[in-house]
Every structure is written in structure tokens, then in C-alpha cells.
Amino acid sequence: MANLRCGNAKHAYYRTIRALCNWMVKEGYLKDNPIQNIDVPKISKRIPPSLTSEQVNLLIEQADCLRDKAIISLFADSGMRLSELTNVKTSDIDWEEQTITIWGKGSKQRKAPFTGKTAILLKELISQNGTGGNIWHLTSWGIVSVFRRLKQKTGLPCNPHTFRRTFASNLHRAGLDIEHIMRLGGWESLDMVLRYTRSVKFEESLSLYRGIKK
Numbered sequence: 001m002a003n004l005r006c007g008n009a010k011h012a013y014y015r016t017i018r019a020l021c022n023w024m025v026k027e028g029y030l031k032d033n034p035i036q037n038i039d040v041p042k043i044s045k046r047i048p049p050s051l052t053s054e055q056v057n058l059l060i061e062q063a064d065c066l067r068d069k070a071i072i073s074l075f076a077d078s079g080m081r082l083s084e085l086t087n088v089k090t091s092d093i094d095w096e097e098q099t100i101t102i103w104g105k106g107s108k109q110r111k112a113p114f115t116g117k118t119a120i121l122l123k124e125l126i127s128q129n130g131t132g133g134n135i136w137h138l139t140s141w142g143i144v145s146v147f148r149r150l151k152q153k154t155g156l157p158c159n160p161h162t163f164r165r166t167f168a169s170n171l172h173r174a175g176l177d178i179e180h181i182m183r184l185g186g187w188e189s190l191d192m193v194l195r196y197t198r199s200v201k202f203e204e205s206l207s208l209y210r211g212i213k214k
Contacts, residue, residue, distance in 0.1 A: 001038060010041040056166065062150060063146075070121040071143060077118045079168060081164065087103070088135055089135060094111075100114065122135070164196070168185060181193050
């Protein structure tokens with residue numbers, strides 16, 4: 001553990017080794033648990049990147065095709081996880097309510113919202129693309145490839161976690177309470193929402209600071 005040079009990923013290695021050691025003690029393969037004598041690696045608390053509404057619009061404009069535009073628009077609107085968005089089928093969409101029924105983390109069903117702008121893109125895509133395993137006719141790796149192309153093309157951060165943070169941050173900028181953001185995004189606790197909206201809170205504090213210093 002001491003020799004690892006992988007930043008915050010060291011904590012992920014630690015958690016994996018801890019789970020293995022705990023299991024081995026429980027099953028009787030080990031008498032003592034060696035991980036108990038290892039210090040938990042510290043995590044650097046960087047401000048995670050998110051996109052503004054203007055940057056999301058730029059990504060949609062720069063997307064290669066209607067399908068890619070719809071993917072970006074829905075991701076930013078809904079805050080879905082990659083696996084959730086990958087599995088969207090036509091039958092999951094409630095056009096009147098503008099929500100999509102998805103199976104989230106831990107096999108928990110929930111509804112994810114989307115806007116009228118995204119609804120237009122989705123309807124046009126489905127009318128052209130037909131139905132299939134999912135509305136994109138892509139695997140999760142195919143969707144990740146879309147993001148990589150856009151990142152290379154625009155220089156903007158573009159991955160599933162970026163859009164989940166963008167969802168939370170832009171709703172917070174609009175004045176929505178973090179408890180509502182937690183429910184809409186399918187988080188189990190406020191901790192991750194607070195982490196994702198940290199950059200927005202700094203912006204608010206900086207704005208107040210500048211107002212005082214004028």
C-alpha cells in the first residue's frame with residue numbers, strides 16, 4: 001500500500017483488500033486480520049468538475065449525430081448513471097410526465113426526469129431508430145466512446161460522472177434544495193450531493209466575498 005502511486009485510487013485498493021481480509025477472517029482462513037494495522041489512505045478533496053448549461057449546449061451542438069445529441073441532453077437532464085441510461089427502452093418513457101422509469105443502484109426502481117428539449121430529441125431519435133434492446137442501439141462502452149470523441153473535439157470534461165455532477169450542480173445553481181436533488185438523482189444520502197455541489201457552494205461564497213469587498 002505504501003508503494004502505490006495512484007492518488008485517490010489507493011483508497012479503492014485498500015477497500016478491496018479490506019473486504020478480502022474481512023471475508024478470510026470470517027471464513028476461518030485467517031486468525032488475525034492484517035488490514036487492521038494498516039492506516040486508511042487519505043483522499044485528496046479536489047473540487048470535481050461539472051459543466052454549465054452553456055457548456056452542455058455546446059456539447060450537444062458539437063455532437064456528431066441525433067443519437068449523440070439525445071444522449072448528452074438526457075444525461076444532463078436526468079443525472080442518470082451510465083448503466084441506467086444504457087438500458088433505457090421506449091416502454092420506460094412516460095411522455096406526459098416526462099420521466100423515465102429505471103432500475104438504479106441496488107436494483108431499486110425510480111423515475112428520472114427530463115425536459116421538453118430532450119423529449120423532442122428522444123421522439124425524433126425513436127422515430128428514426130426504431131426500437132430494440134435500448135433506444136440507442138449501443139452498449140455502455142459505445143456511449144463512453146461518444147464522450148471520448150466529444151472531449152477530444154471540445155476540450156470539455158465529458159464522462160458519465162461529469163454529467164451526474166452537472167445535473168446536481170445546475171439544479172443547485174437554480175435554487176433547488178439538495179434534499180430534492182438527492183431524490184431526483186437517486187442518491188441514498190446527502191453526502192455525495194454535497195460533494196458534487198461543492199464547486200457551486202464556492203461560487204456562492206466567492207460572490208458574497210466580492211459583494212463585501214466592493
